[in-house]
Amino acid sequence: MKQIITFGEILMRLSPEGNKKFMQANLLEFYFGGTEINVGISIANFGGKVKHISCVSNDFIGDTAISYIQKFGVSTSAIVRSNKPLGVYFLEVGAVMRPSSISYNRSHSSFSDIQPNMVDWENILKKAKWIHWTGITPALCKGGYETLKQGLILAKKQGIAVSADPTYRSGLWKYGENPKDVLSDLLNYSTIFIGGINEINEVLETSYGYSNEDFIEASKKLMERFPNIEKVFDKIRTSINSSWHKIRARMWNGKEFRETSDFDITHIIDRIGTGDAFAAGLIYGLQQFDDYKSMEFASAACALKHTYEGDVNYATVDEVTAILDGNISGRFNR
Numbered sequence: 001m002k003q004i005i006t007f008g009e010i011l012m013r014l015s016p017e018g019n020k021k022f023m024q025a026n027l028l029e030f031y032f033g034g035t036e037i038n039v040g041i042s043i044a045n046f047g048g049k050v051k052h053i054s055c056v057s058n059d060f061i062g063d064t065a066i067s068y069i070q071k072f073g074v075s076t077s078a079i080v081r082s083n084k085p086l087g088v089y090f091l092e093v094g095a096v097m098r099p100s101s102i103s104y105n106r107s108h109s110s111f112s113d114i115q116p117n118m119v120d121w122e123n124i125l126k127k128a129k130w131i132h133w134t135g136i137t138p139a140l141c142k143g144g145y146e147t148l149k150q151g152l153i154l155a156k157k158q159g160i161a162v163s164a165d166p167t168y169r170s171g172l173w174k175y176g177e178n179p180k181d182v183l184s185d186l187l188n189y190s191t192i193f194i195g196g197i198n199e200i201n202e203v204l205e206t207s208y209g210y211s212n213e214d215f216i217e218a219s220k221k222l223m224e225r226f227p228n229i230e231k232v233f234d235k236i237r238t239s240i241n242s243s244w245h246k247i248r249a250r251m252w253n254g255k256e257f258r259e260t261s262d263f264d265i266t267h268i269i270d271r272i273g274t275g276d277a278f279a280a281g282l283i284y285g286l287q288q289f290d291d292y293k294s295m296e297f298a299s300a301a302c303a304l305k306h307t308y309e310g311d312v313n314y315a316t317v318d319e320v321t322a323i324l325d326g327n328i329s330g331r332f333n334r
Helices: 035-045 060-070 121-126 136-140 142-157 179-187 197-204 212-225 274-286 291-305 317-324
Strands: 003-007 011-016 028-033 050-057 079-082 087-092 101-105 128-134 161-165 192-194 231-241 244-252 257-259 263-265
Touching: 003 035, 003 142, 028 035, 028 060, 035 050, 035 060, 035 128, 035 136, 035 274, 050 060, 060 079, 121 128, 121 142, 128 136, 128 142, 128 274, 136 142, 136 179, 142 161, 142 179, 161 274, 179 197, 192 274, 197 212, 212 231, 212 244, 212 257, 231 274, 231 291, 244 291, 257 291, 263 291, 274 291, 291 317
Parallel strands: 003 050, 003 128, 011 087, 050 079, 128 161, 161 192, 192 231
Antiparallel strands: 011 028, 087 101, 231 244, 244 257, 244 263
């Protein structure tokens, strides 16, 4: 079985228990995560074969992060080490009308040492069928951008599928490159676009609205600008409050527009990583189902992630399928 490749920073998350603020807490819980490794672990939980590429600290924290990833069956053979510390972020989980809050400590983390000569893309891609990237990695450091681009160039030459989630976080771009130029550059090598109107507007410098008609026109414009992009998938979140959201998805595949029904998530346990769960469900689904069924699977996977603490989606294929079959009562499985 060929591998799915994810590339990006691994972070440690520190949070007070429950919905406490830091000033209330004396104890912290920690989890490992990061946008791309969240995707990789979720795909591995679906039965996919995954290799993650990163740079982590050369200490017991880095050892623990690698051990955590390995227990899901994700290959860590392409993870390199640095004497800089692992990146950390701090999360206060909100509730009802109080939003969650995040503070990052990753500017000089171990991942900032990543360079193209540290990754043997030629050998890695011999066993690969898919690469997934997000806009977080090229935002963090120039080495991340250059290393990723090197892999995408080779992947395009070899006809390997490339999914892009060009998330734009303005606060991360601190090394002098223009975000639009970098993301546009990387989209030249990508085949699947996972993002909505905000991401399209950022890349194209347009001002499309959020209606389905605007989404279709924006997707067409995106495909015109990047003719290698074959399909566009968008996860739509409606927030009633911090604890109650609705999730649905829509797509344009160059031929037809489709939209799923809403999943009503009335009691959110943890929102972190839910977009990553959607991407993972989509990547897995597109290798098993048609476009619409893949989008339904991704939406159900995303909805389930809201029920797990931590950054990672622990759902299996059977659990996602049960949700799609209408089993949403939460009754005991005996």
